[in-house]
Amino acid sequence: MTDTTLVPPPHVVPTVFTRDQLDWLPWLEPLPVEELTDRHFAGLVDASRANSAYFRLLVRDPDVLGARTRTDKDIFYNPEAGLPRAERELAAAAASRLNGCIYCASVHARFAVTFSKREADVQKLLDDGVGVDLGERWNAIVAAAVALTTTPITFGPAHVDRLRAARLDDAAVADVIQAAAFFNWANRLMLSLGEPASPPAG
């Protein structure tokens, strides 16, 4: 029997980039919780992710999901050296803004605000896009994330120089690269396997 796509229930479609908590509705059938095996839980990494339709869809290929999740966690959560967490999140939000992933941008804009306390600047990035002026250090990070997100990739030695001039060391530059690159992975899954939904009005 040929599989079919899902029709999401009626919902409010977000039409702006936002820091609101959004929902995500799959276009393909996630695995039912009761069908999850030990191998699936190994792929989910955190058992609580079994509550998420997104992760229960991706867990159809559990080994890839597990490796993807562990890559993600090290790039963003490893506290050793490199770029401050706020700026890893900024790179993620900038890549998501350029690719047009309203869901991913909402999550990582919230994290960027939590860790940087620069609510107005993060909101400007969401409202006005990747061309905004956020001060030279953030501008250099956003420009690097943008150059890594376009196809063809336009990131080059001049972006490295600009990041260094903004006082990023080599490990921090590598974090910008990996954070932006990782969101070119995440955005494509989030954008193509389902859609965001706003919380109901009122």
Added chain:
Amino acid sequence: MSDIDVIDRLLGIAPGSALDRIRATRTEARAQAQASYRALFNPDDMAGIAQQERLAVAAFVVGLHGQSAVTEHYAGALAAAGATPALADAVAAAAKAATGQGPYGSYPAGPLSVEDQPGATWRVDGRIAPILGPRLTAAFEHMHLLILHPRDAGPTALQALLDAGWTTTDVVTLSQIAAFLAFQVRVVAGLGALATRL
């Protein structure tokens, strides 16, 4: 397929070099990027997607990025997996024909519509499609969407894959191939640029 770290190999990273030390600050990301590569292209269980199909899709996806060293790697792996010269040529020709500039696409109607950059939905050339067959033809058309205009994605595009014989689980794996490679080529391009300044 060997299990030498493919990003290291593509960048020519020598043990103890400056770039080796930088990658070592994110040991787990390095190991898990390689684990992702292995899980996608050399898993113990290929499930519903033959290795040759996985590598044909990969060669097409990296071809869209125009990163020649990465493209050569996947074209070589495709040949090693037993692809006929006709298939290898069809993959390369499709990638060349599909190359474009991204990301483009449209937003849900509303305030963001002013940012819409409508663009082509790419279709495999009628002379190449018979060589690829219906499964790879549908897969390549979806890969082009994911790489160059992912915000145009929707359930109709997924239904086209299902109609071509891919299962829901296959579509998850195909999507991971495109998305992972979008990451891998960017890490290689980014660290390659950093290497010129070390």
